[in-house]
Amino acid sequence: MKNAPKMTPMLRQYLEIKERHQQEILFYRMGDFYEMFFEDAEIASKLLSITLTSRNNKGDTVKIPMCGIPYHAAQGYIAKLVQAGRRVAICEQVEDPAEAKGIVKREVVRVISPGVIVDQQLLPDNDHCFLAAVSHSGSTHGIWGLSVIDLSTSTFLVGQFLDHGDPPDDVLDQLARFSPAELLINSDQRSSLTRLLDNLHLQIPTLCVTERPAHPFHLDTAQQMLLEHFQVISLDGFGCAQMSHGLSAAAALLDYLQETQKTDLHHLRKLTPIELDAVLLIDDASRRNLELTQTIIGNRREGSLLSVLDRTGTPMGARLLKQCLLNPLRDKELIEQRLESVSFLYYHPGLRQKIRDSLALIYDIERLSSRMVLGHANARDALGLKASLAVLPDLQQTLQQCESPHLQSLQREFDACEDIHELLARSIAEDPPLTLRDGNLIKPGYHQELDELIALLRDGKQLILSLESKEREATGISKLKIGYNKVFGYFIEISKSHLEKVPPSYIRKQTLVNAERFITPELKEFENRVLSAHDRRLELEHQLFTGVRSAVAAHSSRLAEVARILALLDMYSCLAEVAVRYHYVRPTITEEAEITIVEGRHPVIERALPTGKFVPNDIALNHIDQQLLIITGPNMAGKSTVLRQTALIVLMAQMGCFVPAEQATIGVVDRIFTRVGAMDDLRRGQSTFMVEMSETANILNNATSRSLVILDEIGRGTSTYDGLAIAWSVAEALLEKDGRGVKTLFATHYHELTDLARTRTKVQNLSVAVKEWNDTIIFLHKLVSGGTSRSYGIQVAALAGVPAAVVSRAEEILRRIDHGTFDYQPKTQTPATIRTSEKKGKPQQLPLFREPTHPVLELLESIAVDDLTPRQALDMLYRLAEMVQR
Structure with a gap:
């Protein structure tokens, strides 16, 4: 090939390995460095901000781009590449260079991609790192399979959905909820997944999409692959045997992990079905509108509901809390079980504090265990696990004092793992290095040979003197000396005057003028031991540590179970702590279709205000006389706050949390829908009104009589007449849906909408009270019965800082419109301009329903x-x- 570099053995080996890993940046180990070549070097040098150099072989004019990083600092560089959406293949030397014949053998030992990371510094502490896969039936029936996995925590979920939309709403919503870092797709289905992927990239801009061969997705091979992995004869025990398309997605994940991790995955012990009927469903738009985990503006965690509730002490508890927040329960008994546990800890502050103090000392057992299984754990990980397990006996004793039925059941299942702690305590050194090849991993006393090697390295000179003394005594030669040189190694030197005393076992090695030098089998053995002691020590310590790691990994199921219990205790004690700190109350959960909240507060906004400044409000919803609450009032008065806090209180109650109110009775809700706020989505090419109508359509199509709907300013994105007509029609549709209607809070500036209450017994009008004073208004933020006929728009404009001249002119225009004397002509009109004046009467806006009442x-x-x-x-x-x- 013209202008091709000369094919040295090293370059040939590199290209052969790179051929099998074309989608990855190849980290090629050379001594103490990982080197990258050709296009990989050019890409990596830019992303990592490292120098791009080049090399050429002797006599070769073609320069090969290259860059490198120290192997001991690789994790930081890998983190940058993964965060940039790149995949990295780690290629190691798999034989001793001293024993290699020719070029050292190298192999890719692991592939790291955004969805397949277990290294602590690459992972978010308090959140999952999900890898997902989707599978589609390819038919008009629209059967979709979805599976997600977090390799670092052993979470393995599978679901199947019937979805005819394009893009499929249920699948898209579930993917948005899990927010995977990487998505696997069947390369044969790429064209049919275009709309899904386009929408996903809008919701998850950093998503890495990886195309995979079709064969792991095949239905006939997927189940067999899963049966072999779980070593079962049926998947019925997991409750997902009928999810054939979901299982094909799960098998694709398993195939990918086996290919990239190149190690046993036995810590993945079960498949958990994604059961939509078991949870309160919240679509992606509603999750964003309610700011559950991040704010709408800025996508920040601070200012979200999660930031208020999260007072957990462990990463395990934090991850569980977030998942429970995104997946509130629908089963009354399970909700009550959580509330009962939180309530016990709420009323027993001493036990709660003991539990929280213990949890503060515990590391991420879930991820540490997974790292042990995958063979990535170092000695410091082992120390972290040991320190965590040391806390468990005391925590178990505290748990024994908890009289709550659910907490007692957790105590009975609690495994203090004392045998695992004992193994780690007697084997792992107290201050080990980060890497496994630098020694100082194992405690003295754990292994006899290692102790001897350490003693040999530490006390070598003293051992020589002891051996010398021993030989003098045995031979009777008082001037016998043990010496060393690089040519002969260790030797025994005896002057010629004492040669007759030399034992037969001595072997002559060298003759000098006045002395002879000998060796003995014992001295030769000592020499071999001393000269190889350092390398042997490092190798033996590595072997011993990997043995301990494997022994711990064999108990991964026990560690996973104790991690699950610790996460639950962390979440319960956290929610109890939050309830005490913020004065929350236990809600009453019923199966009735009603919601009653007394003195409810917004959990996030009240935290941003001085204590006692938040104005609480009451809300009552039922299917008798308060199914649709129409809330009117000026902007900034607090309508949206009331809407959001109602949805958040319901959600918090169903996740098993106390709520910000004086009293709350929550009839279990199946779905929460919100249409709150409006902004253009330019990425999708959708206007405010289009976004508004799309979300409204979703509500009208999917809400049930058990749902809660929150609507804010429907129809404001179009003309007044169109907007009012749509708002009225939507309200009627929600009242009549499925013959029973939907519980709805409807905030609006269309005051005409309050007329619904005249003819519909299930409609009630509420307004947010304001007080007028000196041509301005004071927001009281209090809901009162009845509607309002004014929007106070000009007063709000003044409060917002609109210049006084503009406000004054607006007041003048409003007065003239009210009196029918407003002239629509610009001030610079010409005589030829057509006028609309008092002579023609004031401009008429025809009433849509009836003349306005005084x-x-x-x-x-x-x-x-x-x-x-x-x-x-x-x-x-x-x-x-x-x-x-x-």
């Missing part, structure tokens, strides 16, 4: 006279007087 009459009609207290009656009179004088 505000005083409307207020009088809304008053329940018999329910007014004397003070409320007096306030109402003042309010009526102000309205008449206006």
Whole structure:
């Protein structure tokens, strides 16, 4: 090939290995460095900000681009490449260079990709790192299989969905919920997955998509692969045997992990079905609108519900808390089980604090165990595991004092793993290095030969003197000396005057003028031991450590179970701590279709305000007379806050958490839908109104009588008439859906919508109270009965800092419109301009439903006279007087 470099043995070996790993950046081990060549070097040098150099063989004019990194610092560089969405193949020397005939043999020992990482510094501490795969039936029936796995925690999930959409909504929503770092797809199905992938990249911009051969996805081979891995004769025990397309996705994941990890995966012990019927479903739009795990603006964790609730002490507990937040329960008994555990710890602060103090000393057992199984754990990981296991006996004793039925059941299942701790305590040195080839891994006393080697290296000179003394005594030669040189090694030197005393066992090695030099089998053995002691010590320590690691890995199922219990204890104690700290109450969970919240508060917003400044509100929803609550009031008054806090309180209750309220009765909800806020989605090419209508369509198509719907300003993205017509129609559809209707909170600026309450008994009007004072308004943030006929838009504009001249002009225009005298002509009109003036009457906006009622009459009609207290009656009179004088 013209301009090709000369094919040295090293280069030939590199290219042969690279041919099998074309999608990865190849880290090729050469001595103490990982080297990269050709295009890999060019890519890596840019991403890692390292110098790109070149090399050429002797007599070769073709320069080969190359760059390298020290092997001991590889983790940091790998992290950068993985974060950039790249895959890295680690190619190691797999034979001793001293024993190699020709070029040293090298093999790829592991492939690291964004979805397949277990190294601690590459992983997010408090979150899962999921690898996902999708499989499609390829038919019009729209059967989709999905499987996700977190290799670092052994989480292995599988699901199957019937989805006809393009893109498939259920699959897209589940992928958005798990937010995988990497997605495997069948290369034969790439074209049919275009819409799915396009939408996924919008939701997860960093997603790495990896195409795989079709054969692991085949239905006929997938089940057999899984049966062999789990060593079972049926998958019925996992509850997913009928999910054929889900199992094909799971098998594709397993095949990929076996190929990339090149080690046993026996810590993956079970498949867990993704059962949508068991959880409160929250679609991706609603998760974003409610800011469950990150804020809408800035995508920050701080300011989300998770940031308020997460006071966990371990990474295991933090991951569980997030998953429970994203997957609240629908089963009343399971919800009550969690609430009962949280309640016990709430009312027993001493036990709660003991548990939290113990958990603070525990490392990530879940991931440490996985690293042991995969063969990636170092001695410091072992020390972390040992320190964690040391805490378990005390924690078990504390748990024995907890009288809660569920906590007692956890105590009975609790395994303190004392035998594993004992092994680690007597084997692993207290201050080991990061790498496994530098020695100082194993404690003295654990292994006799290692102790001898260490003693030999430490006390070699003293041992020589002892051996010399021993030989003098045995031979009677007082001037016998043991010496050393590089040519002959260790030797015994005896002057010629004492040669007659030399034992027959001595072997003559060298003759000098005045002396003879001898060796003995014992001295030769000592020499071999001393000269090889360092290398032997390092090799033996590595062998002993890997033996300990394998012994611990054999107990991975026990460690996984104790990690599960610790995560639950962490979450329960965390939620109890949060409830005490923020004055939350235990909700009452029922099967009835009603929601009653007394003095409810927004869990995030109240934390951002001074203590006591948040204004709580009551909400009651049922299917009798309060199914649709229409909430009116000016912008900034707090309508959206009331909507969001209602959804969050329901969600918190169903995840087993106490709630921010004085009292709450929650009838179990199957889905929460929100249409809150509006912004253009330019990435999708969708306007505000299109996004609004898409989310509304999803609600109307999928909400049930057990759902909770939160709507904020439906129809505002189009003209007034169109928007009002749509809002009215949507409200009617939700009232009538499936013959029973849906519990709905509906905030709107269309005051005409309050007329629904005149003809629909299930509709109630609420408004957010404001107080007018000196041409401005004071937001009271309190929900009151009845609607409002004003938006206070000009006052809000003034509060927002709109220049006074603009506000004054707006007030003038509003007054003239109210009196029918507004001139729509610009101030610079010409005589030829067509005028609309007082002579023609004020511009008419035709009423869509009826002529507007006078505000005083409307207020009088809304008053329940018999329910007014004397003070409320007096306030109402003042309010009526102000309205008449206006």
